[in-house]
Amino acid sequence: MQYVSTRGSAPTLDFAGVTLAGLANDGGLYVPAEWPQFSRDEIASMRGLPYAELAARVMQPFVGDCLTPESLRGLTAKAYGRFAHAAVTPLTQLDERQWLLELFHGPTLAFKDVALQMLGLLFEEFLAREDGTLTIVGATSGDTGSAAIDAVAGLDRVEIFMLHPKGRVSDVQRRQMTTVRAPNVHNIAIDGSFDDAQAMVKRIFADRDVTAKHRIGAVNSINWARLMAQVVYYFAASLQLGGPEREVAFSVPTGNFGDVFAGHVAERIGLPIKRLIVATNTNDILYRALSNGDYSTGTVTPTAAPSMDIQVSSNFERLLFDVGGRDGIALAEQMRGFEASKAMQLTNAQRDGAAALFTSMRADEDDMARAMRWACEDCAEIVDPHTAIGLHAARAVELPHDVPVVTLATAHPAKFPDAVERSTGTRPSLPARVGDLFAREEAYTELPGTYEAVRDHILGHAA
Numbered sequence: 163m164q165y166v167s168t169r170g171s172a173p174t175l176d177f178a179g180v181t182l183a184g185l186a187n188d189g190g191l192y193v194p195a196e197w198p199q200f201s202r203d204e205i206a207s208m209r210g211l212p213y214a215e216l217a218a219r220v221m222q223p224f225v226g227d228c229l230t231p232e233s234l235r236g237l238t239a240k241a242y243g244r245f246a247h248a249a250v251t252p253l254t255q256l257d258e259r260q261w262l263l264e265l266f267h268g269p270t271l272a273f274k275d276v277a278l279q280m281l282g283l284l285f286e287e288f289l290a291r292e293d294g295t296l297t298i299v300g301a302t303s304g305d306t307g308s309a310a311i312d313a314v315a316g317l318d319r320v321e322i323f324m325l326h327p328k329g330r331v332s333d334v335q336r337r338q339m340t341t342v343r344a345p346n347v348h349n350i351a352i353d354g355s356f357d358d359a360q361a362m363v364k365r366i367f368a369d370r371d372v373t374a375k376h377r378i379g380a381v382n383s384i385n386w387a388r389l390m391a392q393v394v395y396y397f398a399a400s401l402q403l404g405g406p407e408r409e410v411a412f413s414v415p416t417g418n419f420g421d422v423f424a425g426h427v428a429e430r431i432g433l434p435i436k437r438l439i440v441a442t443n444t445n446d447i448l449y450r451a452l453s454n455g456d457y458s459t460g461t462v463t464p465t466a467a468p469s470m471d472i473q474v475s476s477n478f479e480r481l482l483f484d485v486g487g488r489d490g491i492a493l494a495e496q497m498r499g500f501e502a503s504k505a506m507q508l509t510n511a512q513r514d515g516a517a518a519l520f521t522s523m524r525a526d527e528d529d530m531a532r533a534m535r536w537a538c539e540d541c542a543e544i545v546d547p548h549t550a551i552g553l554h555a556a557r558a559v560e561l562p563h564d565v566p567v568v569t570l571a572t573a574h575p576a577k578f579p580d581a582v583e584r585s586t587g588t589r590p591s592l593p594a595r596v597g598d599l600f601a602r603e604e605a606y607t608e609l610p611g612t613y614e615a616v617r618d619h620i621l622g623h624a625a
């Protein structure tokens with residue numbers, strides 16, 4: 163399997179290459195040169211497989227020759243063995259047609275673990291082969307940081323610098339990053355928003371002063387391997403609800419468009435999906451883009467669902483590439499225009515291509531709180547604010563009544579106890595597996611929100 167850049171001029175790479183590269187060197191994102199195909203029979207034959215086995219089956223064509231089937235199975239067994247539920251991503255029924263796919267049974271209580279536990283093992287495997295090292299630079303709106311740090315803490319060949327927007331992540335999220343005391347882990351709080359942090363990370367990848375000394379890697383969902391791992395749970399949910407013979411819709415609380423893009427991939431490779439519902443909060447650039455083609459940034463408003471407080475959704479570029487004719491040179495031009503003016507209009511091909519599978523719904527804080535109360539009072543389920551936004555969208559969208567709607571439950575409610583308590587009156591408690599999070603000492607560096615401050619810190623502290 164070969165991978166190409168969405169901006170058309172970076173070298174094609176194999177799976178090991180894209181896993182270690184992160185961002186392409188033309189500023190684009192890597193996508194498979196073509197989509198592998200699973201037939202209905204092949205998909206039906208996956209029914210009932212343990213999650214780790216299913217994962218190896220779905221990932222194999224994307225991995226190509228870079229891992230043997232046996233070694234891939236070894237890695238999925240190890241990654242998913244760390245989850246606290248035997249089903250890894252269990253499905254819960256809410257009413258006749260609404261379902262929750264619980265993606266928060268990993269070590270740091272959000273869906274990011276599903277991909278990052280796998281990514282940490284892939285880094286280790288591919289770096290050992292070439293006796294190399296990797297300096298990861300990442301930006302987090304909360305959950306990626308903790309999941310990535312858990313996945314790589316203590317690894318010999320990997321060092322991680324994680325930027326978070328100061329004061330804009332929850333206490334649980336921050337402590338899950340800053341209380342991990344391993345020599346290869348560096349936490350940085352910057353003055354600014356998640357988008358500011360993400361823009362700095364993109365600059366690091368293009369900064370020769372840094373890349374001449376260090377091989378820079380990515381753990382954000384710009385890394386293809388993350389999206390690949392997330393395709394698996396769409397298969398797992400569909401198979402349990404009658405797929406591939408029956409179409410299922412998914413509602414996905416969306417920020418950087420990674421999780422829902424994995425749903426698009428699942429559909430492209432053969433899984434029958436009726437609709438993908440892109441649920442946004444009031445930071446609604448994706449809602450506007452998918453509703454009327456207007457992809458223009460506003461200012462970021464902090465909400466109770468911080469992992470969705472994003473105005474520039476990196477992975478949306480992958481969708482624009484795939485549904486807009488796969489013309490990297492034209493897309494590079496379009497993205498340059500966007501980066502200069504912070505606004506662009508989708509082409510007709512991009513709009514029509516996206517409309518074939520995607521619908522978007524926007525939830526404000528009241529919609530979110532109401533969905534949380536509905537889950538609590540009518541279904542006896544406590545959901546987190548991100549999941550509640552997905553649930554609002556799942557219940558608001560118009561679909562044939564025989565189509566089951568699966569909302570991706572992206573975080574454990576105990577990651578956001580204040581917001582949950584405000585809406586439901588119930589304060590969720592942390593599961594025992596996170597241990598004494600509030601007793602452990604924190605360590606992080608505060609930096610001003612300038613690129614130079616961050617670059618100099620990384621150059622000064624990287625091994």
Ligand SMILES: *Cc1c(COP(=O)(O)O)cnc(C)c1O
Pocket residue numbers: 272273274305306383415416417418419420421422469470548549572573
């Ligand atoms: C990261 C995250 C999201 C957004 O996922 P994207 O892949 O960035 O769209 C939603 N909910 C939670 C809890 C998250 O951690």
